[in-house]
Amino acid sequence: MINFDLNELGQLGSMLSGIATCIAVFVAWKAKNEWFSENHFQLKNQLVSNMLDVYMKGVKYCEFQYSISGLTIQAIQTCYKNGEEFKIPEEWEKQAVKNLQDFDNELQRLIKQSLIVESLNNNKHKDLTNRIVTCSNRAIHLLQYTNLTNSEFNIDTVEKWENRYSICLDGKMDFEEAMRLEIKSISNDLLGMSLNFEWLNLDTNFISIEQFLDIDTKSVN
Incomplete structure (x- = not known):
């Protein structure tokens, strides 16, 4: 006949209960840790994706700016030869204002989002936001050219518009190059993956001013 010591059984039960509690806590901690890791990865992945969106909009809006300058130069010269006056379309100015507002909101x-990723990384990437802002400011500098209809449009101002065209073209290229480098670098830092822009097939070539206009021209006063 086997004799059971109730005290020993009680101690064994307490020990098993303690082990079960430890296992439950470990499983809960592991599940929570995995959830945070997955959620954090998704946040970082979304950040890089949104950087690509800002990049695409920045390139398009900067191209709109230097396209305006180029078309204005041609129009002034043509109108001067024909003895006509040139007036820049109001929808161009409205589009320029909309572009600036849209880019600023996206930024x-x-x-x-970048500040959230920084905080979750325990400030491991504490310069992340500053790098994004530094690149984006290159585009904002050009997008602030919104006062178009009040400008002068005569043969004497062609040189001014040619200078503006050069500034916009150089600025667009600077923004495009700097933002590409930062996206590649940040993607590598956060995700361990370097992006190949050629594989992404990002179309930033526009051949007509109409491709830049997405406002309702009927609403133009």
Whole structure:
């Protein structure tokens, strides 16, 4: 006959209960850790994706700016030869204002997202937001050229518009190159993956001013 010591059984039960509690805590911790890791990865992945969106919009809006300058130069010269006056279309100015507002809104959302990623990384990438802002400011500098209809349009101002064209073209190329480098670098830092822009097939070539216009021209006063 086997004799059971109730005290020993109680101790064994307590020990098993303690082990079960430890296992439950470990499983819960592991699940929570895996959730945070997955959620954090998704946040970082979304950040890089949104950087690509800001990059595409920045390139398009900067191209719109230097396209305006180029078309204005041609129009002034043509009108001068024909003895006509040139007036820049109001929808161009409205589009320029909309582009600036849209880019600024997208950038603000991107900055908020980058600050969250920085905080979750325990400031491991504490310069992340600053790098994004530094690149984006190159585009904002050009997009602030919104006062178009009040400018002078005569043969004497061609040189001014040629200078503006050069500034916009160089600025667009600077933004494009700097943002590409930062996207590649940040993607590598956060995800361990370097992006190949050629594989992404990002179309930033525009052949007509109409491709830049997405406002309702009927609403132009």
